Amino acid sequence: MLFRSVWQLTGSQPSKGDANVARTVDVNRTGTKAQDQARWIWTTDQRQAASPGGETATFEVSFNLPDAPEDAAAALTCDNEYVLTVNGRRIAADGNWETVETVSLADALRQGPNAIRVLGKNGGEGPNPAGLLFLAQIRIPNQPLITIGSGPNWRWTRQKPDEEGKFATEPSDWQPARSEEHTSELQSPCNLVCRLLLEKK
Numbered sequence: 001m002l003f004r005s006v007w008q009l010t011g012s013q014p015s016k017g018d019a020n021v022a023r024t025v026d027v028n029r030t031g032t033k034a035q036d037q038a039r040w041i042w043t044t045d046q047r048q049a050a051s052p053g054g055e056t057a058t059f060e061v062s063f064n065l066p067d068a069p070e071d072a073a074a075a076l077t078c079d080n081e082y083v084l085t086v087n088g089r090r091i092a093a094d095g096n097w098e099t100v101e102t103v104s105l106a107d108a109l110r111q112g113p114n115a116i117r118v119l120g121k122n123g124g125e126g127p128n129p130a131g132l133l134f135l136a137q138i139r140i141p142n143q144p145l146i147t148i149g150s151g152p153n154w155r156w157t158r159q160k161p162d163e164e165g166k167f168a169t170e171p172s173d174w175q176p177a178r179s180e181e182h183t184s185e186l187q188s189p190c191n192l193v194c195r196l197l198l199e200k201k
Contacts, residue, residue: 038135038149041177042120043156046129053124057156059132059177060117063148065109067140072105074136074148080123082132085165086116097123105136116148117165131180152179 040046043057076084081095086108094101122130138146157171 037147037151038133039151039179040131040133041150041152041154041156041179042130042132043175043178045178046131046180050127051122051130053122053126053128055122055130056119056160057158058117058119058161058171059150059154059156060115060174061148061150061154062113062115064113065111065138065140065146066143068111069106069109069138069140072109072136072138073102074105074134075100075102076118076132076134077101078118078120078132079130081121083119083163083165084116085118085161087114088164088166090164105138109138115165117161119160119165150177150179152176 041059042051043055044051074084076082076092077097077100078094080097081093083093084091084103086105087110089108091105091108092101092103116134116136118132118134120130120132122128132150134148134150136148138148140146154177155174156177157174159167159171159173161167
């Protein structure tokens with residue numbers, strides 16, 4: 001893969017469960033902030049009200065690639081759990097909100113239309129913060145590096161796809177995802193994974 005999580009390697013993990021952690025992403029060693037590339041998203045604005053425990057939604061972004069990638073990777077996390085599919089192929093799943101996963105997308109992406117879907121679920125029994133953070137970078141020969149990050153260009157539906165990320169019928173309730181631009185004031189222990197660090201291999 002092009003990238004790997006370096007949270008543990010850099011010793012940047014918060015030492016306390018109630019530590020203030022900004023929901024931004026560093027994408028390289030120069031300290032460049034990727035706020036315009038990847039933001040925490042969910043069905044509602046988490047700054048205004050927490051989401052119900054057990055809330056489930058499917059998030060999607062569609063895009064076109066001019067050619068098949070020679071390499072592609074993504075890093076993602078979800079408060080609290082997720083299933084990631086790309087073009088009808090299950091790629092990864094995780095139920096531990098304290099971890100960030102890096103996965104290869106090279107074999108799943110293709111020339112032309114592509115669709116990334118993430119089935120996300122909030123944990124707990126009562127209202128609590130929820131969020132999905134996704135950042136992919138795609139390398140195509142003789143092309144600039146392509147970045148696909150979670151943000152307001154994503155959409156969501158209440159319908160659940162099958163294990164391969166496919167819907168029996170196209171959802172009719174698609175809505176724009178709500179992105180969180182300023183969420184450093186959120187101090188819930190569920191936000192420990194809000195800092196995501198990536199570096200090139």
